[in-house]
Amino acid sequence: MSGIERLYVFKPTTPQADLDAWVAHLELHGDETAAHRLGPSPVIVSTGPARPSPATLRLAAPTAVVQSSGGFRLGRRELRPAGTVVSIGPTDVGDGRIAVFAGPCAVEGAEQLGTVAQVVARCGAVGLRGGAFKPRTSPYAFQGMQWSGLALLADVRRSVGLPVLTEVVDPRHVEQVAVVADALQIGARNMQNFELLREAGATGLPVVLKRGFGCTVDEVLSAAEYILAEGNDQVILCERGIRTFEQATRFTLDISAVALMKQRSHLPVMVDPSHSTGVPTLVEPVALAAVAAGADALIIDVHTNPERALCDGKQALLPADFAALMGRMEMLGMGLGRPMSAVGTLAVDEAPATSAIPAR
Numbered sequence: 001m002s003g004i005e006r007l008y009v010f011k012p013t014t015p016q017a018d019l020d021a022w023v024a025h026l027e028l029h030g031d032e033t034a035a036h037r038l039g040p041s042p043v044i045v046s047t048g049p050a051r052p053s054p055a056t057l058r059l060a061a062p063t064a065v066v067q068s069s070g071g072f073r074l075g076r077r078e079l080r081p082a083g084t085v086v087s088i089g090p091t092d093v094g095d096g097r098i099a100v101f102a103g104p105c106a107v108e109g110a111e112q113l114g115t116v117a118q119v120v121a122r123c124g125a126v127g128l129r130g131g132a133f134k135p136r137t138s139p140y141a142f143q144g145m146q147w148s149g150l151a152l153l154a155d156v157r158r159s160v161g162l163p164v165l166t167e168v169v170d171p172r173h174v175e176q177v178a179v180v181a182d183a184l185q186i187g188a189r190n191m192q193n194f195e196l197l198r199e200a201g202a203t204g205l206p207v208v209l210k211r212g213f214g215c216t217v218d219e220v221l222s223a224a225e226y227i228l229a230e231g232n233d234q235v236i237l238c239e240r241g242i243r244t245f246e247q248a249t250r251f252t253l254d255i256s257a258v259a260l261m262k263q264r265s266h267l268p269v270m271v272d273p274s275h276s277t278g279v280p281t282l283v284e285p286v287a288l289a290a291v292a293a294g295a296d297a298l299i300i301d302v303h304t305n306p307e308r309a310l311c312d313g314k315q316a317l318l319p320a321d322f323a324a325l326m327g328r329m330e331m332l333g334m335g336l337g338r339p340m341s342a343v344g345t346l347a348v349d350e351a352p353a354t355s356a357i358p359a360r
Contacts, residue, residue, distance in 0.1 A: 004067060005047045005067065005069060006065055007043055007044070007045055007046075007074075007076070008062040009062055009063050010043070010060060010063060011041065011060070012041050012042070014042055022059060023044060025059075026046045026048070030048045032046070032047045036073070036229060037231040039233035043079075045073060064079055066078040066079055071225055072264075074228035074233075075221055075224050075266065076265065077266045081266070083266050084233055084235075084268065085268070086234045087234070088163050089126075089163025090163070091126040091127060093206075093268045094236075094296045097333075098291055098296070098339070099126050099127070099296065099297040099340075099341040100125045100127075101126065101128070101129045101270075101298070101300070102123075102128070102299070103128045104129075104130050104302065104303050105131055105303075105313075105316065106142065106144055106145075106149075107144065107145050108310050108311075109145075109152070110152055110155070112305075113130060114155075114156055116130075116319075117156045117160040119302065119319040120302055121161070123323045124330075126341045127162055127164070128153070128163070129165045129299050130149075130164070131149075131166060131167050131311070132144050133146055133150075133167055133173070135169050144311075150166070150176075150180050154180045157180070164180060165299070166180070166181050166185060167185040167186070167187050168200060169196075171193075171195045174203060178205055181205065182205070182206070183207065185208045185210065186208065186210060187210050189212070191209065191211060191220060192223055194226050197227050198226055201227035201230030202230045202232070204231075204232055205234065207227050207235050207236070208236045208299070209223060209235060210238040210272070211239055211242070211257070213242050213243045213251055217257050217261060217264075220261075221261070235267050236296070237261050237267050237268070238272060239257050239258055240253075240271075240275045249277045250275065250277060250279070251276045251277075251278070252276070253273065253277065256293075258293040259293050269294070269297075270295065271290035271298055271299075272300075273287040274300055274316065275315065278314060279315065280316065280317055280321065283321075283325070284321070284325045287300065288328065291329060291333065291336070300322065301315055302318075302319060303317075304318070304319060
């Protein structure tokens, strides 16, 4: 149906009878309607000519009425001008502080994962990233430890206490991965795997949605709608670099997209300086630039022995370099009025360059 599309957002406590009356009124005046939820808040999407007045209707007034177009509805900044806060374990992402999730790109074993987890926790990371399932360009490359890797993540979460962010690659795996994960990651290659997005959204868990390396900002915002449409407002958009003509870095980090997504959407934005640059010496300057551009969170690869990593070792930071980055990020955040979500107690010169765990 052609016409103006409007979103009517209501308080979570709005009686269903009032919502039904709104729908009846809109449809009586020629609109087509659809019911959604933005987290706990009911949303009526109406397409057509009607412009009702709550005072005239004597019904519960909406908290917001926003005109929209195309497939970008529930993520619009106008619906939540103050932004959405996404909770991963005890950490809030999008509350103005800087949250860092760190760990190995891939889970490779109990000792490797446990060592890195302790290091990043001491340095101030608020969550452990680690891939049990690794979709790779080549079918012959290391695909992750898969279910045994997921079990190791569960063990380390119990022992170290960091919430776990891990990737899910198959809609059939979502339910089992969700038992362990505190947040689900949708990788760049799966950004437009719409059935996977729906299944991840239906869990109610926080979802980190990585931008596809050949996708526009509009496309990643539309992909987020698949998760939001399941009633799950716990979504973080992740800029991880796009493919351009430049060959000096693995991808080109679109720093302008960070600010643009923050302006257009109420969802928090995360940046991945590791996968975007592919060069350890570039991770720090790009991470600091992302914070300056308004990123709410960072996801960073850390490994105690990058030369022997089974996946993306060339981009991983050594623990000493990660500790140094966290210290500089804390200073930048202070200048911007944005404190870190957690500050580690590990001094830069105490951070191990190898697999040794720092003494407490």
